Amino acid sequence: MFENLTERLSKTLKNVSGKGRLTEDNIKDTLREVRMALLEADVALPVVRDFIEAIKTRSVGQDVAKSLSPGQAFIKIVQNELELAMGEVNESLDLATQPPAILLMAGLQGAGKTTSVAKLGRLLKTRDKKSVLVVSADIYRPAAIKQLETLAAEVGVEFFPSDITQKPIDIANAAIAYAKKKFIDVVIVDTAGRLHVDGEMMDEIKDLHRAIKPIETLFVVDAMTGQDAANTAKSFNETLPLTGIILTKADGDARGGAALSIRHITGKPIKFIGMGEKVDALEAFHPDRIASRILGMGDVLSLIEELETKVDKEKAEKLARKVKAGKGFDLEDFREQLIQMKSMGGMTGMMDKLPGMGKVPSGVKNQVNDKSTDQMEVIINSMTKKERGKPEIIKGGRKRRIAAGSGTQIQDVNRLLKQFMQMQKMMKKMSGKGGMRKMMGSMQGMMSGAGAPPGRR
Template sequence: MFENLQERLGKTLKNISGRGRLTEDNIKDTLREVRMAFLEADVALPVVREFVKQVKERAVGIEVTKSLSPGQVFIKIVREELEKAMGEANEELSLNAQPPAVVMMAGLQGAGKTTSVAKLAKFLKERKKKSVLVVSADVYRPAAIKQLETLADEVGVEFFPSDISQQPVDIATAAISHAKKKFIDVVLVDTAGRLHVDNDMMDEIKNLHHAINPIETLFVVDAMTGQDAANTAKAFDEALPLTGVILTKTDGDARGGAALSIRHITGKPIKFMGVGERTDALEPFHPDRIASRILGMGDVLSLIEEVEMKVDKEQAAKVAEKVFKGDGFTLDDFAEQLKQMKNMGGMMSMLDKLPGMANLPDAVKGQMGDKTFIQMEAIISSMTKKERARPEIIKGSRKKRIAAGSGTQVQEINKLLKQFTQMQKMMKKMKGKGGMMKMMRGMKGMLPPGMMGGGGPKF
């Protein structure tokens, strides 16, 4: 998300560095470029106007401090105004109610509402330690009810059955009553979506809201619809007392117009964003971290949180112990590392959160997608146990057999073995005094030029 905006702003903000003073004249061109970057990102015009006005008012006439260059002062102002536009801080769900806390989900058809219910249920269960019941009040699409039942089973939360012969209000009230009897903490109510906003839909959802009086009413909207997402959210907010927004499909949105427009147009906070299809691909929306990402400064805090949640620490400790004992690093260990990275959304999802990644060439990015990970796993799976333990025996005929078994070419086998050998060498460097620093220097040598620069760590 924000790739286009990040690239455009990165180039623009470089041009203002080196000034001894920020004046109206020397920031005029920069602000024009910022304005164009926002409009190209499909940010709503009122938001763009307000943003540029605020940055200009704060930037003009600011003297350079001893520790900061004018460029840094300007970027700091841009960052703070970006945060302000998106809401300044993450707003958590308000679940302080007599159990069960009822959360109602609203939105148009196709926005990813039912999937978001399952993702939110998993988030509440695993990260907030809540017991959760999900129920579908969508009586127009039998497939939606079945979909939610399947997803509930997948994420391990309770599903309350419903069918198309019932009324939405009756379904929801019965589910809440059931949750009270079973002392369930949270009830998530999925509602019917439509292809567009219409009066019948609004009347139905108003009645449902009045009957169940949810503590949270979340609007689920597709990020790829840009500023239209903000306008649709506004239409819903006029009918319902929305408490927040879930922005879906952000992994497919290179512009970011919705994220920057919604708060300004609706006054409602974005509470979560969907970052992929998996049921764990839901992240709390942190405006400060998103602003850092937009400006190419990375989002290391989110990366740390992700590692904490998704990395199998026991398995990682076993590999580390093997390496320090000098028992070697095998292709089985390498496959385990690939699996762990896949659990975190793949290499690009991780790299996007590191500073300076905007400088990464497209050719390098192309080598780090999900397709590459799947291919590497297939290659390792096509090897025998002996080959995975002693990759040096993999020669001509073995390579041909592995390539045929994994549906790849021999040169791809060679490439994987080369990467593995480099990783083995790095692991060896971890042994002994100063091992970690030696390994990091080795990593730097393997990376493309500029990847560890531009705000990244120096070794």
């Protein structure tokens, strides 16, 4: 996420290091580079203009705190302004009403609206312990109704049936009446999307809004459309009283223009951010954490939250006890770690949240990708139980059989075994005194090793 902007800003912000005081002269070139970085990220021009002016006003003549270098002071100013541009703090959903709390979802076709309904339903159920009912008022696409029904079953929330012969208002009212009878906490109403903003669509959704009086009206928009996302949200907001934005497909957005433009242009907060296609890939939008990611500082808080919600604690404790007891770490344990990692958005999703990843060369990042983790899992699946428990017995003939069974090459099997051995060493270090510090040192060594030229590892 935001790779291009992160890379460009990281290089640019080095220019002010080593200065005893921030002056107009020594930050002029840096500000020009920051401006270009934001424009290349497809941030809306008025946002860029105000952003640069605010940084300039706060930076010029500022004495640097004794504990900070000027570069760090300037980066802190940039970080604060990024947070301000995106809204400073996360604004959660307002569910303080007589149940059911009604949420109305609006957006253009293809933005990921129906998927976001299911993701949000899952989040409210698992995180907030709410009972949730979802309903589709999209009478133009029968496939949309079926899609929502399938997704509702997948995430474990209740689905209210509807069909294309009904009117959207009748569908929504029937769902709300059912929710009241069943004491359901939240009703999420999916609406029809269009390929562009048109009068007919706006009139229909305005009438629906007036009829059901939702406590939250959320606009779902594709992050990859850049500042166009902000302009579309503005058009909707002029017709419909939006309460917040859900920004989808942010994992594929290397620029960041939408995230940095929407709040400024619409005045509405981004409440959630979609980070992938999986039903659990929806996060609360925290401007401070996103600003930290943009500046290559990582997002450890979000990573900890993911660990809390997605890692199987029982399995993790069992493995920790096993390693501590000196029983070793085998390939079955390694496979389990790969599965847990996938549940957290894969290696690329985790790397995005680790501090300092902005400084890691792109060539190294490309080597640590989710395709390679998937391949490793397939290779381990092709092994016998004995081989997983005693990796040292995997020699020539066994390697050939495993490679053939997994549709890979012998060198792929060798690479897996090498990475497993490195992980095994890390686990041994973790079981001793100062374990976590030693493990982090090993991980850094692995990363720098991955980027070294062939023959020099």
